[in-house]
Amino acid sequence: xxxxxxxxxxxALAFTSQFASAAATNxxxxxxxxxxxxxxxxxxxxxxxFGSPNFSQLSIADRTTQLAAGQFNSGSWDMIDTxxxxxNAGRYLYTVFETSxxxxxxxxxxxxxxxTMWASPAVAPALNSAVAFDASRWTPFGTYLTAEESWGNQxxxxxxxxxxxxxxxxxxxxxxxxxxxxxxxxHEGLAFDKSNNLYFIDExxxxxIYKYSSATPTNGxxxxxxxxxxxxxxxxxxxxxxTGAFSWVPFTNNAGVGLAGSVTITDPNGxxxxxxxxxxxxxxxxxxxxxxxxxLEIQTLASGDQILxxxxxxxxxxxxxxxxxxxxxxxxxxxxxxxATGLAVGTALTSPDNxxxxxxxxxxxxxxxxxxxxxxxxxxxxxxxxxxxxVARWATLSTAGAEPTGLYFDxxxxxVAFVNVQHPASGVDRMIQITAVPEPExxxxxxxxxxxxGTMIRRRNRA
Numbered sequence: 001x002x003x004x005x006x007x008x009x010x011x012a013l014a015f016t017s018q019f020a021s022a023a024a025t026n027x028x029x030x031x032x033x034x035x036x037x038x039x040x041x042x043x044x045x046x047x048x049x050f051g052s053p054n055f056s057q058l059s060i061a062d063r064t065t066q067l068a069a070g071q072f073n074s075g076s077w078d079m080i081d082t083x084x085x086x087x088n089a090g091r092y093l094y095t096v097f098e099t100s101x102x103x104x105x106x107x108x109x110x111x112x113x114x115x116t117m118w119a120s121p122a123v124a125p126a127l128n129s130a131v132a133f134d135a136s137r138w139t140p141f142g143t144y145l146t147a148e149e150s151w152g153n154q155x156x157x158x159x160x161x162x163x164x165x166x167x168x169x170x171x172x173x174x175x176x177x178x179x180x181x182x183x184x185x186x187h188e189g190l191a192f193d194k195s196n197n198l199y200f201i202d203e204x205x206x207x208x209i210y211k212y213s214s215a216t217p218t219n220g221x222x223x224x225x226x227x228x229x230x231x232x233x234x235x236x237x238x239x240x241x242x243t244g245a246f247s248w249v250p251f252t253n254n255a256g257v258g259l260a261g262s263v264t265i266t267d268p269n270g271x272x273x274x275x276x277x278x279x280x281x282x283x284x285x286x287x288x289x290x291x292x293x294x295x296l297e298i299q300t301l302a303s304g305d306q307i308l309x310x311x312x313x314x315x316x317x318x319x320x321x322x323x324x325x326x327x328x329x330x331x332x333x334x335x336x337x338x339x340a341t342g343l344a345v346g347t348a349l350t351s352p353d354n355x356x357x358x359x360x361x362x363x364x365x366x367x368x369x370x371x372x373x374x375x376x377x378x379x380x381x382x383x384x385x386x387x388x389x390x391v392a393r394w395a396t397l398s399t400a401g402a403e404p405t406g407l408y409f410d411x412x413x414x415x416v417a418f419v420n421v422q423h424p425a426s427g428v429d430r431m432i433q434i435t436a437v438p439e440p441e442x443x444x445x446x447x448x449x450x451x452x453x454g455t456m457i458r459r460r461n462r463a
Contacts, residue, residue: 048396048397072119075429090410107431134149161187184274232246234288306322
């Protein structure tokens with residue numbers, strides 16, 4: 001018996017190593033794709049070309065099915081998130097309609113059903129309408145946030161952030177509240193740090209990056225009752241697209257009321273709010289301008305520091321902000337090396353929009369491009385210093401007129417992800433599930449190990 005223990009120990013160690021590797025994710029096992037897939041060369045129900053034959057895809061929901069079921073569905077499915085906390089964490093997928101009659105829908109992974117939980121009661125620009133939902137983020141308090149990617153010259157009512165207060169309601173009927181403590185901007189990305197500060201952006205050429213610090217950061221019931229809105233300033237704030245040391249400049253007090261010199265508006269619905277865009281162009285509150293900042297993602301390092309990533313579509317960049325050290329870097333740009341060629345990625349990287357993070361902490365960059373040139377890139381930052389050494393084309397979308405959006409990596413399974421195919425020419429938006437299976441040699445090693453273990457057990461039984 002003693003002679004068998006070292007072998008059994010080796011097998012156990014091998015299994016442990018394989019499990020650890022699987023837990024990290026199989027999504028990083030791929031060959032960089034050299035170029036975008038041809039437009040309409042793949043079926044709409046399986047529209048992606050991946051860098052690995054071990055990635056599979058399945059259309060789990062589509063707009064045609066929802067309309068046939070009598071569900072309100074205005075299309076342009078955008079960002080995706082899940083219920084990250086609670087007893088059924090990971091059961092639901094939430095996504096939104098980026099249209100003139102916005103809404104929120106929920107996919108139940110247990111039943112395979114999709115339901116529209118809430119829809120704008122009117123089409124914009126009617127009073128009490130809601131338009132262009134884009135953001136999608138679960139809160140630390142068990143609720144769900146979205147916001148309008150729309151804001152402009154006054155008077156108009158948009159640029160608001162909304163909270164779905166009952167996202168797991170069994171009847172699927174949502175209760176949506178405008179949380180007016182957040183300054184009005186054209187929203188897209190939302191992200192919470194470990195102290196429950198909420199980060200958001202103004203999606204504009206010349207837009208800024210913002211932070212909301214609640215007066216009651218650990219109390220979901222009062223989180224949006226009041227707090228400080230601040231804007232990011234790098235240096236003196238007057239150099240656009242700047243990197244280096246940054247600070248946060250508050251422009252509201254702890255009750256959420258604009259400080260002296262800030263800009264406050266009353267919209268056509270009679271709601272008074274702080275105009276974040278106009279206020280942070282005032283000299284006293286000047287924020288650093290970036291060119292169409294879009295999505296946000298937060299990564300926690302082994303040290304406990306957190307890095308906030310920000311995609312900027314117009315300048316074809318992704319920035320990284322170390323929230324602990326107060327330093328901003330350029331994470332990805334057209335100067336970053338493309339692993340497929342060994343050269344600078346150049347114009348192959350165009351209009352980075354959405355960001356996602358996998359179970360191993362890798363950052364993915366999704367382009368705002370039409371099918372045939374719409375790619376998803378994996379950024380390699382081996383030392384986690386906030387500057388990627390290279391990028392690799394991980395997937396590419398063929399559907400005409402569509403863009404990939406809302407890439408989300410499952411919190412319950414490191415080898416499952418979801419992505420939306422938004423506004424295709426066919427009008428049939430889809431949610432695609434992506435699964436990464438182990439490489440064939442991994443299966444072979446597993447089977448060999450099981451066979452050896454079985455032989456050992458039989459020998460022990462005979463002994």
